[in-house]
Amino acid sequence: MATTPDPVNPEMPFEPSQPPVIEGFKPTAHGQTESFKEKFIRKTRENPMVPLGCLGTTAALCYGLYCFHRGQPHRSQLMMRTRIAAQGFTIVAILVGLAASSVRSRA
Structure with missing residues (x-):
């Protein structure tokens, strides 16, 4: 006897113009009103080696x-x-920044 799975009944119908609602997930920890300049400054403060490598x-x-x-x-x-060495430095800085932010988000 094979049992059929229950049909998925979402609480709200899918709205393509809106991001999906996932329980326990926040798409961004920062406000949506962050300008390009503010985001650039924040990212530079989080990982200052990446802009130095790019320069x-x-x-x-x-x-x-x-x-x-x-x-x-x-x-x-x-x-x-x-x-080429500077590009390698930049890639390593990006990877170290990703690892550091991953460790920070777990703590």
Whole structure:
């Protein structure tokens, strides 16, 4: 004898224009009225190494392109390698920030 599962009877009909309501889940811990500038400042304070890595990557790229334009292939190559290192630093900073925020949310 196979039993059929009970049909799902949601309390409210699905509304595509609204986010789903999930018990115990808050889509954001911060207010919905947070501006771009406020969010940028908050994220920078939470993990200041990511913007530094982005700035380092951009600086190495721009200087490397400048050296390439001026005909300095050795310095250009060095700056492209520096750019790769800065990108790696940025990715590690993002992963460390994610791990730290995960630990903070559990506590």
